[in-house]
Amino acid sequence: DAKTTQPTSMDCAEGRAANLPCNHSTISGNEYVYWYRQIHSQGPQYIIHGLKNNETNEMASLIITEDRKSSTLILPHATLRDTAVYYCIVRTSGGGADGLTFGKGTHLIIQP
Amino acid sequence: GAVVSQHPSRVICKSGTSVKIECRSLDFQATTMFWYRQFPKQSLMLMATSNEGSKATYEQGVEKDKFLINHASLTLSTLTVTSAHPEDSSFYICSAYLSNGGGNEQFFGPGTRLTVL
Numbered sequence: 001d002a003k004t005t006q007p008t009s010m011d012c013a014e015g016r017a018a019n020l021p022c023n024h025s026t027i028s029g030n031e032y033v034y035w036y037r038q039i040h041s042q043g044p045q046y047i048i049h050g051l052k053n054n055e056t057n058e059m060a061s062l063i064i065t066e067d068r069k070s071s072t073l074i075l076p077h078a079t080l081r082d083t084a085v086y087y088c089i090v091r092t093s094g095g096g097a098d099g100l101t102f103g104k105g106t107h108l109i110i111q112p
Numbered sequence: 113g114a115v116v117s118q119h120p121s122r123v124i125c126k127s128g129t130s131v132k133i134e135c136r137s138l139d140f141q142a143t144t145m146f147w148y149r150q151f152p153k154q155s156l157m158l159m160a161t162s163n164e165g166s167k168a169t170y171e172q173g174v175e176k177d178k179f180l181i182n183h184a185s186l187t188l189s190t191l192t193v194t195s196a197h198p199e200d201s202s203f204y205i206c207s208a209y210l211s212n213g214g215g216n217e218q219f220f221g222p223g224t225r226l227t228v229l
Contacts, residue, residue, distance in 0.1 A: 043220035099158035
């Protein structure tokens with residue numbers, strides 16, 4: 001699976017949009033971009049995933065650049081409960097029965 | 113939907129004892145489950161893949177005789193830490209794989225914090 005690079009930490013004001021970047025310049029054509037988050041002392045939570053088109057669900061939006069070498073996770077109206085470590089993971093969807101490789105992620109802190 | 117539970121949520125044991133952690137998929141069947149370990153201020157590390165009805169697959173550096181995994185049904189996998197020592201103190205997290213056609217997602221349990229005295 002391709003490696004990803006994320007900023008170590010980010011701050012965002014409550015109510016504002018939180019934009020979390022991820023670089024995955026070595027992504028292959030059959031690899032998806034997945035986002036998970038982990039609130040302190042809890043198990044990770046699936047957020048969203050995509051291949052090349054932008055995706056949106058009830059939690060977030062995922063914007064993938066045309067060359068697929070980077071992406072941005074957008075939390076449209078951040079709340080204090082969105083404070084967590086956010087992990088960007090690139091992997092093949094067909095290999096879904098493989099364990100996930102977590103990097104260090106981005107520690108997002110929502111400020112009141 | 114897609115809820116995964118773990119039991120216990122927290123356990124404290126003496127050095128040398130064995131501890132069993134259960135992982136259950138509550139509303140779906142999972143032929144494959146995964147066990148991860150997370151030390152303080154570090155990321156999750158995959159320990160092993162648990163397959164229903166067959167032997168688990170362990171990651172490099174994980175002792176299979178120390179971390180016994182049993183996946184006896186489509187909704188239950190257990191991890192037994194045998195002869196636990198203080199260095200085994202960690203946050204153990206399981207996940208269950210659900211293939212729903214729209215993406216191969218893993219759903220995680222809430223984790224079990226193990227403290228070995």
